[in-house]
Amino acid sequence: MGQPMRESNVLTLDIGSRPMTQPLTQRSRWLRALQGGIAVGDLFIVTAAVVIAGIGRRQLQLFDTANDLTLVADSVGVYIIALWMLANVGVGTYAKTFLGVGTVEYARIGSAAGLTAGLVGIASYLTHFNLSRGYFVIMFAIGLPALLLWRYLARQLVHRAHTRGHLMTRVLLTGSSSHVDDVAAVLRREKWLGYDIVGAVLPKGSTELVTGRGIHVVGRTGDTSAAVLSTKADLVVFTEGAFPSAVDFRRIAWDLEGRHVQMAVVPSLSDISSGRMAMRPVGGLPLVHVEQPQSMGASRGAKRLFDIVGASLMLLVSSPVLLFVALAIRLGDKGPVLFRQTRVGRDGELFECLKFRSMVVDAEARLSSITHLNESSEGVLFKMQSDPRITPIGRFIRRFSIDEMPQLLNVLRGDMSLVGPRPALPAEVRRYDPDVQRRLHVRPGLTGLWQVSGRSDLSWDDTVRLDLYYVDNWSMVQDIAIMLRTVQAVVASRGAY
Structure with a gap:
């Protein structure tokens, strides 16, 4: 006979079955491959920057001329490369959350370069290490822009794959x-x-x-x-x-x-940028602190200085093209080169908006006869992809947004900004809802979120949403990012008609 079973004095809890670890998904695998590929590219660029700095220092003889400084610089090159790559990892430039989206990735690349430069400088000072100043300047002057360009190109490749249905x-x-x-x-x-x-x-x-x-x-x-x-x-x-x-x-x-x-x-x-939000846990409760809207910042001196310098440089560089376009318009139908139209500026002030004339001379008079062909079923805008009033040269300059280049003069005069909401017609403003009128708190822009997000392909609601987002979340970094994206949008001719 077997021994009778004893009653166990162990308390058994029903805690459920713990899920087995799921194998890596296809996205996880390609994301890891992307991180590795970007890291390899960073390593190549950092190494190239260090090598070029050594060669450049010898050839250009910047700041110092002692030959032994070249040997000193070459002896620490490997350590600087390792330090820079560790800084990239440390500040999170390869974090999956920000990889390929937003400006945080770029900001962290800059932070890693700054951290590396600071550590190298501090170490050289504390140890009395005679590091060549020319070597130091060339290395970061080449390395940082090259890293930013590499990340931008890598991002564009990923975005192109996404739009084609890959790496989803x-x-x-x-x-x-x-x-x-x-x-x-x-x-x-x-x-x-x-x-x-x-x-x-x-x-x-x-x-x-x-x-x-x-x-x-x-x-x-x-x-x-x-x-x-x-x-x-x-x-x-x-x-x-x-x-x-x-x-x-x-x-x-x-x-x-x-x-x-x-x-x-x-x-x-919704429609609040990450820069205006900060997570601060209080007693285990995650509080999201939200800064006030930034429309007042978009009207201050720093943005105005950015507009004046930027518009002046753009006019200088593009002047040959502008002269050629002006001549082509004049010879086309003997009409005026510029089209002047009253638009609504900041705080509702009216101004004369300048554009290269892309339509026939009596385009405004013909509008009433084609209003029934409006392809916009919502909002207050008139849109027509094959507008018969557009001239042949006008169709070309519209495709690449050259018709808007005279607005650089509006920027210099203070009527407009390089970046801002779309300049509206008085008839449109009269039909604005109270919320939409907030677009008028800042100067209208030569380009803006509406320009880089589809232009004429956008619905009225999307245009308003993007403009209000820009007004509430203005920052100089966002302006620069929009300017860079504008170049891509113009070259691709997205939504231009």
Whole structure:
């Protein structure tokens, strides 16, 4: 006979089964490959900058001429390369969150270069190391711009792959149907982000099988983990209504642990730049501090100085092209070269906006006869892709936005800015809603977010949203980024007609 079984005095808890670690998704693999490829490119550029600095110092004899300084510089080159690469890693230039999106990546590259320069300078001073000043200047003068250019080119390659449907991130949206559709509209519009929406998870009790924008419902709140597995999602985006309480979100996060899926929460706040928000935990409660809108900053002296210097340089460089275009317009139909139109500036002040004439002389008189052909079904704008009033030379200069170059004179006069909202007609302003009138708090711009986001392809609502975002979130860094993106948009002729 066997011994009778004893009652165990160990308390058994039903803690559920811990999810097995999910293998790396396809996105995770290509993202790691992207990080590695960018790091290799950085290493090549940093090494080249150090080598060129050594050669340049010997050839140009900058700042100092002692031959032994060349040997000193060459002896520390390897250590500077290692330090610079470690600084890139340390400040997060390879962080997945910011890789390929926004200006944070560029800012961190600058921070890494500054950190490296500071450490090299401090170490040389403290150890009385006789490092060549010419070597030091050439190295960072070449290395930093080259790194920024390399990251920009790498980003463009990734964006191009995204727009062609490659290297996509499979996104699962969760929340109320209306909020899911709102987020989906943004992700689908910005194709360069590379987000492929694979399904929606709606709150319990909802009976929809498909959202209003045609996204298939693959589960209900509480089944998020199963929905991730079934859709092979790389990213779960939680919109409003995705979870009834913080405890529910915590449980969902527990379920997703180990599944190589990222999580993102869309706050109720919208159209606020990351620069105006700061996360500060207080007693375990994540408080998002939001700075005030920045429209007043867009009217101060620094931006005005940027406008004057930038417009002067652009006029100087482009003057041969402008003279050629002016001559072509004049010889085309013997009409005036410039088209002058009253527009609304800052605080509602009227000014005479200048453009190269791209239409027939009596274009305004003909407008009433083609109003019924307006291709814009919303808002207050007249849009027509094949407007019969446009002249042959006008079609060319519109395609590359050359017709707007005379507005540089408006910038110098103070009527406009290089970057800002689209200059509006008085008839449009009279029909503005109160919120839309906030566009008039800053000078209108020669270019802006509307210019680099599609121009005439944008709906009225999108144009307003972008302009209000610019007014509320102005920064000099954003102005510079928009100017750089404008070059790309003009060359590609996106939305130009």
